[in-house]
Amino acid sequence: MFPITWSYEGYPADNTKDEVRFLVRDTDTTEQLLSDEEIYYLLSIFPNPIASAAMGCETLSSKFARDASEKTVGDLKINLTEKAKSFRDQATRLWLLSKLYRGRPQVYAGGISIADKQTQVANSDRVQPDFYRHMNDFPGTGTGYGSSS
Numbered sequence: 833m834f835p836i837t838w839s840y841e842g843y844p845a846d847n848t849k850d851e852v853r854f855l856v857r858d859t860d861t862t863e864q865l866l867s868d869e870e871i872y873y874l875l876s877i878f879p880n881p882i883a884s885a886a887m888g889c890e891t892l893s894s895k896f897a898r899d900a901s902e903k904t905v906g907d908l909k910i911n912l913t914e915k916a917k918s919f920r921d922q923a924t925r926l927w928l929l930s931k932l933y934r935g936r937p938q939v940y941a942g943g944i945s946i947a948d949k950q951t952q953v954a955n956s957d958r959v960q961p962d963f964y965r966h967m968n969d970f971p972g973t974g975t976g977y978g979s980s981s
Contacts, residue, residue: 838868
């Protein structure tokens, strides 16, 4: 059996596990809800961290709904039904958000460097463009781009 771990570095923008934990609201070291291993499992099923967090909230909602509806410790009374509902509501919001954001967008501006252009042209898996510069040049005919006629 492997040890169960829980960690939160506080950098959700730099760490996918922390991003999921942040979205689930599982950042309190005194109340650890999902283990790191459970989060990595969710990420293996849903590579989108928002969808992973939504599934994590679904899981926690089921857990708290299954537990007793209320727990009392001294003067403190905890309503687990409300906690289950809160996670279910958060899951709904995250599922909607995951449909809007299919992962972190990656910006690519092609053709900025000569080396990048050469790499793209040499890529045999690249879809060849239908149109390209100088496509109608016919060397020696005097027609096309750069001809004097």
